[in-house]
Amino acid sequence: MRRLGLAALVMLALIVAMHVHGSARHSAWQDCVDERRSAVARVGFSDLALSSSARWLRAPSQTERSAPLSDGPIAFDTDPAGALLGPVEEAP
Amino acid sequence: MKRQLALLEFALGSLRRRRGRSVALVAALAAVTGLYASGVFVVDALRAEVASTVEAAPSLTVQRLVAGRPSLIDEGALSSLASDPAVRSVRGRVWGFFYASAIEANIVVVGGLASSSEDAAPAVVGHGLSQRLALHDGDRLALGSPDGPVRVQIADVRPGVTALHDTDVLETTPEAARRLLGVPAGQVVDVAVELSREEEASVVAERAIELVPGARVIERSAMVRAYDLTFDGRGGLLNALLIPCLAALLLLGWERFTGLGPEERKEIAVLKSCGWHTSDVLTCRIYESLVIALGGALLGLLGAYAYVFVLDAPGLASVLLGWSSLHGGLHLAPQIDAASILSLLALVVLPFVAIGVVPAWRAAASGRTS
Amino acid sequence: MARRSVGAHVVIVRLDGVSKRFFDGRRKVEALRDVSVELASEETLLIQGPSGSGKSTLLSIAAGLLPPTSGDVWIDGRSIAHMRDHHRVAHCRDRVGVVRQGLGLIDGMGALENVLVPLTPTGGASKGELERAHALFEELDIRELEGADVRAMSGGQRQRVAIARALIRAPKALLFDEPTAHLDDKNVLDFVELVEGQRGGGRAVLIATHDPRLLNALSGRRQRIVAGALQGDGGDKLDEEGGDELDEEGGDGGVP
Numbered sequence: 134m135r136r137l138g139l140a141a142l143v144m145l146a147l148i149v150a151m152h153v154h155g156s157a158r159h160s161a162w163q164d165c166v167d168e169r170r171s172a173v174a175r176v177g178f179s180d181l182a183l184s185s186s187a188r189w190l191r192a193p194s195q196t197e198r199s200a201p202l203s204d205g206p207i208a209f210d211t212d213p214a215g216a217l218l219g220p221v222e223e224a225p
Numbered sequence: 226m227k228r229q230l231a232l233l234e235f236a237l238g239s240l241r242r243r244r245g246r247s248v249a250l251v252a253a254l255a256a257v258t259g260l261y262a263s264g265v266f267v268v269d270a271l272r273a274e275v276a277s278t279v280e281a282a283p284s285l286t287v288q289r290l291v292a293g294r295p296s297l298i299d300e301g302a303l304s305s306l307a308s309d310p311a312v313r314s315v316r317g318r319v320w321g322f323f324y325a326s327a328i329e330a331n332i333v334v335v336g337g338l339a340s341s342s343e344d345a346a347p348a349v350v351g352h353g354l355s356q357r358l359a360l361h362d363g364d365r366l367a368l369g370s371p372d373g374p375v376r377v378q379i380a381d382v383r384p385g386v387t388a389l390h391d392t393d394v395l396e397t398t399p400e401a402a403r404r405l406l407g408v409p410a411g412q413v414v415d416v417a418v419e420l421s422r423e424e425e426a427s428v429v430a431e432r433a434i435e436l437v438p439g440a441r442v443i444e445r446s447a448m449v450r451a452y453d454l455t456f457d458g459r460g461g462l463l464n465a466l467l468i469p470c471l472a473a474l475l476l477l478g479w480e481r482f483t484g485l486g487p488e489e490r491k492e493i494a495v496l497k498s499c500g501w502h503t504s505d506v507l508t509c510r511i512y513e514s515l516v517i518a519l520g521g522a523l524l525g526l527l528g529a530y531a532y533v534f535v536l537d538a539p540g541l542a543s544v545l546l547g548w549s550s551l552h553g554g555l556h557l558a559p560q561i562d563a564a565s566i567l568s569l570l571a572l573v574v575l576p577f578v579a580i581g582v583v584p585a586w587r588a589a590a591s592g593r594t595s
Numbered sequence: 596m597a598r599r600s601v602g603a604h605v606v607i608v609r610l611d612g613v614s615k616r617f618f619d620g621r622r623k624v625e626a627l628r629d630v631s632v633e634l635a636s637e638e639t640l641l642i643q644g645p646s647g648s649g650k651s652t653l654l655s656i657a658a659g660l661l662p663p664t665s666g667d668v669w670i671d672g673r674s675i676a677h678m679r680d681h682h683r684v685a686h687c688r689d690r691v692g693v694v695r696q697g698l699g700l701i702d703g704m705g706a707l708e709n710v711l712v713p714l715t716p717t718g719g720a721s722k723g724e725l726e727r728a729h730a731l732f733e734e735l736d737i738r739e740l741e742g743a744d745v746r747a748m749s750g751g752q753r754q755r756v757a758i759a760r761a762l763i764r765a766p767k768a769l770l771f772d773e774p775t776a777h778l779d780d781k782n783v784l785d786f787v788e789l790v791e792g793q794r795g796g797g798r799a800v801l802i803a804t805h806d807p808r809l810l811n812a813l814s815g816r817r818q819r820i821v822a823g824a825l826q827g828d829g830g831d832k833l834d835e836e837g838g839d840e841l842d843e844e845g846g847d848g849g850v851p
Contacts, residue, residue: 134230134233134234134237136237137233137237137516140520144520144523144524144527147527148523148527151527151530154534154535154559155530155534155559155561158534158558158559159558159559159560161558162558163277163558165386165387166277166278168384168386168387169274169277169278169386169387169389169390170277170278170280170281171281172278172383172387172390172391173278173279173281173282173390174281174282175335175337175391175394175396176320176333176335176390176391176394176396177282177283177286177318177320177335177337177417178282178286178448181271181274181275181389181390182333182351182353182388182389182390182391182392182393182394227718227719228716228717228718230718230719231714231715231716231717231718231719232715232716234715234719235712235715238704238708241703242701242702242703242704488702491699492701494699495695495699495700495701495712496712497660498655498658498660498693498695498699499688499699499712499713499760500684500685500687500688500713500716500764501684501713501715501716502680502681502684502685502716503680504681505715505716
């Protein structure tokens with residue numbers, strides 16, 4: 134029972150540490166929101182710089198409608214024919 | 226309370242007596258929970274990143290489509306929109322992707338700086354690009370274009386905090402950008418429209434389509450949705466890979482509990498003959514399952530947090546976000562709240578406790594006392 | 596109902612026309628047929644019969660661990676046949692201690708821990724109960740084994756631990772199911788001495804056995820059970836014929 138109590142205490146301490154670290158990091162992130170917004174304004178679109186291996190992956194919101202990854206998420210490759218589901222219908 | 230503590234202590238003793246299996250189950254649960262939670266943490270952080278900055282993107286982006294693909298627009302095509310009271314500004318943009326063969330990566334070239342008559346156009350580069358090419362303030366760069374080399378001089382390097390948005394961006398003058406991208410004078414890639422009244426977006430969009438027949442108007446909300454879809458898909462794919470792991474784990478747990486080996490059946494019979502009621506046996510069993518499930522799930526969560534936000538998710542980052550020679554690590558901010566932690570825990574703990582209790586109940590209620 | 600007395604002794608356990616039927620998945624098995632028996636304080640009752648004759652079932656019902664299919668069971672003056680599970684278990688565990696065949700000790704646990712297991716559902720051992728446990732270990736001459744893992748003990752030692760566990764709640768009756776199955780002759784004699792001591796201390800003792808060594812060494816009332824039915828007094832000592840009968844019978848087909 135003592136060992137469980139000890140393990141629970143250690144776990145609690147780690148959770149508290151996680152919370153403190155997370156809060157600090159989240160605050161720092163929020164403090165920089167203006168700087169990030171100005172970066173978005175300069176670049177002109179909000180898509181994140183996550184892959185530059187093919188143009189449509191860098192700017193999914195800007196790409197042609199037929200490109201799979203902007204409207205057809207269940208596509209395993211970049212060939213539109215490779216999609217398992219068709220594009221989502223846009224609401225009128 | 227005393228009774229519950231006594232039963233809990235007995236449950237812990239049971240787990241200690243089957244130390245090997247208990248540890249294996251905790252480890253397996255921690256691994257599966259950790260992987261799943263890592264995916265959730267990364268996707269939630271990225272979504273929050275977009276959501277926190279999308280307001281800075283243009284209210285409307287107008288593209289002209291030719292053969293279903295974005296094409297160039299005449300620079301003045303939408304200038305009459307500026308007179309609309311709901312419109313604050315109309316700005317033609319020159320931007321695009323430039324393939325830098327030296328680093329085998331696409332650079333996003335944006336012609337957003339003020340024009341300059343210098344021999345080498347000023348340029349502001351993103352963090353990743355500056356690292357990849359070892360660029361500092363004052364450095365000069367020559368980039369190949371159809372019309373010959375375009376020279377730029379680094380005026381500034383963007384900080385790491387904005388890397389997720391502009392790590393691969395080279396911002397320069399519109400003239401230099403046109404030469405690099407091959408966009409002729411008098412034409413732009415798209416038009417950014419800022420609205421003073423967002424609720425007029427659809428009306429302004431219709432006007433834009435009248436002015437540029439066949440135009441595609443991307444509203445700000447569509448940008449966020451496109452992003453969500455991308456990450457729902459990729460995140461979903463990762464979770465789909467975890468399903469076999471979860472299934473294997475539940476099977477292992479099921480085998481452990483239903484198999485109720487002869488030792489465990491014997492123990493239940495012994496307890497019944499010592500005056501334990503079925504409910505006492507079940508309570509013990511629930512405690513055993515709870516300790517394992519909670520222990521494994523919490524370890525997994527803590528591990529996932531450390532993996533994503535302390536170590537920047539090596540390995541997983543490439544899977545979810547695509548590989549690029551330009552991108553350093555992820556530096557995400559946690560977007561975790563109590564509700565998401567509790568739902569993650571419930572996802573693991575509840576089924577595990579359920580599969581632990583059912584076979585024990587069957588054994589205890591069978592009436593066997595030897 | 597007022598407690599019955601037999602002579603100067605109080606009836607602790609009484610089975611009245613008890614039958615028990617099981618369904619083993621394929622057919623109905625009648626483990627006990629219309630069994631009536633009494634066990635009074637300071638009395639030793641030996642139920643003799645071959646494997647599968649229903650001894651263990653009778654024991655389980657007498658201990659309140661199983662409800663009968665029909666008939667009535669009285670433990671310490673209260674009918675338990677129609678009690679709800681929870682009440683039956685609670686009523687019987689304070690009054691009847693059981694030592695099963697195989698002893699039912701939990702391997703990997705210490706001797707003292709095993710002895711205290713019956714107390715867990717009621718909140719664990721109180722100070723007084725812990726002292727009683729120590730006293731039992733002393734009385735049963737296994738004081739030095741309190742902290743030892745039961746796996747490391749001999750058959751005789753394990754049996755003493757099992758007896759201590761059955762006695763931890765100071766029950767009025769002690770029931771044994773084949774207690775000498777794996778004991779050597781010396782340990783059988785030790786066991787007999789122990790039983791006599793318990794009876795002398797006022798406890799009712801019921802032993803289900805077909806071990807002739809025990810039947811010859813112990814004095815007490817005997818009854819024979821065959822195919823689930825009691826067959827009346829078997830006499831004080833096992834005669835030669837009875838012994839051969841016992842040795843030749845043995846089959847199964849019954850239920851635990």
